[in-house]
Amino acid sequence: MSDTAAPRALTGAQVGIPPRHIDFRFSRDSQRHFFYDNNPLASLMFVVFSGIFPPGERFFMESVRHFRDQITDPVLKAQVSGFMGQEALHGREHERLNELFRERGLDVDLPARYVRFGLRQLERFSPRLQLACTTMMEHFTAHLAEQWLTDKALAASSDPEMLKLWYWHALEELEHKSVAYDVFELIGGTQRERKQAGWLVGIFVMLPVVASWLRLLIKEGQLFNLAENRRGLRALFGRGALISQVLRHMPKFWRRKFHPQQQQTQALEEAWRARLFGPAGELSDVYRNPGKAVG
Ligand SMILES: [Fe+2]
Ligand SMILES: [Fe+2]
Known part of the structure; x- marks a missing residue:
């Protein structure tokens, strides 16, 4: 390369947000239908999440991409490309998991359909509000991720490969938890817009999520399995x-001086990076681009 060549742009990995290519190989053992606490209601919530991640994460990426040209700071630029890469790979691997759910007869496309409809309604609002909605959902996801990484019932999941996917996804959600919000701040996003986002996400995302969860429960013939449903509700709520x-952490999103970094997860991230991607990490064998990532 000549001396006059433009300096190379930073990569996501160089700013701590490495998109990691993972090939998950899910077991085809159909015994593991209700993998979370052996409970239908709670397991179906994870099915709903997996179903809605691919369309949801596409929405997140699009809402950030809209403002990408306004970013001049090389670090934020790199963080955005790391964020895009991570979310794209999450969508891809959740599609793979969703395929397994379909094979097991679980209608994972139902929540995806419901949420796609809701997201299409959100797309009628301004790009700024769409980004505000993304920052709210990223706040929710980051707290969900923290719980996943520390949840005992999930750790006892009957499906070890699926468990690794949840952990990988959770770790990366924590690594990029501030990116969409930093773009929102850059464009002068306001507390008022964050409050509006609360309503919009409630109506167009949370309602479809709950409705599809209920319909899945009905489809699985589990609606009147009252004892198990009570147990599942207790396990979740x-x-x-x-x-x-x-949910306890959601009100923080509407505080005047909110920032995602107030959720301190560095030590947790360090521990999980070592556990998953360290020298003898649980995902080291299926991690296809370790050279590009930071430790
Ligand atoms: Fe994600
Ligand atoms: Fe995310």
Whole structure:
């Protein structure tokens, strides 16, 4: 390369957001239908999440891409490309998992359809509001990720390969948790827009999510499995439970001085990077581009 060549742009990996290519190989053992706590209601929530991630993450990427040209800071530029790469790969691997769900007879396309419809409605709003919605969903996802990485019932999942996918995704959600928000700040995003996003996400994302979860429960013939449903609801929404712990942090998003870095997860990220991608990491064997990532 000549001396006059333009300096190379930073990569996502160089700023701590490496898009990691993973090939998950899911077991075809159909015994593992309700992998979370052996509970239909709670397991179906994970099916819903996996179903909505591909369209949801595409929406996130598009809402950030819209403002990409306005970014001049080389670090934020690199963080955005790391964010795009990570989200694209999450979508790809969740599609692979969704294929497994389909093979098991789980209608994972139902939540995807519901949420795609909701996201299409969101796309009628201004790009700024769409980005505000993304920052809210990224806040939710980052807290969900923190819970996934520390949740005991998930750790006892009956499906070890699926578990690795949830962990990989969760770690990367924490690594890029500030990126969309930093772009939102750059374009002068306001607290008012964040409040509006709360309504929009509630109506166009949360409602379809809950409706599709309920319909999946009906389709699986589990709606009147009352004892199990009570147990599942307690496992998710009980005191200190998985989703309760996430919802507890949602009001922070509307604070005047909110920033995603207020959620301190560095030590957790370090520990999981070592566990998954360290020398004898659980995902080292299926990690196809380790050279490009930071440790
Ligand atoms: Fe993601
Ligand atoms: Fe994300």
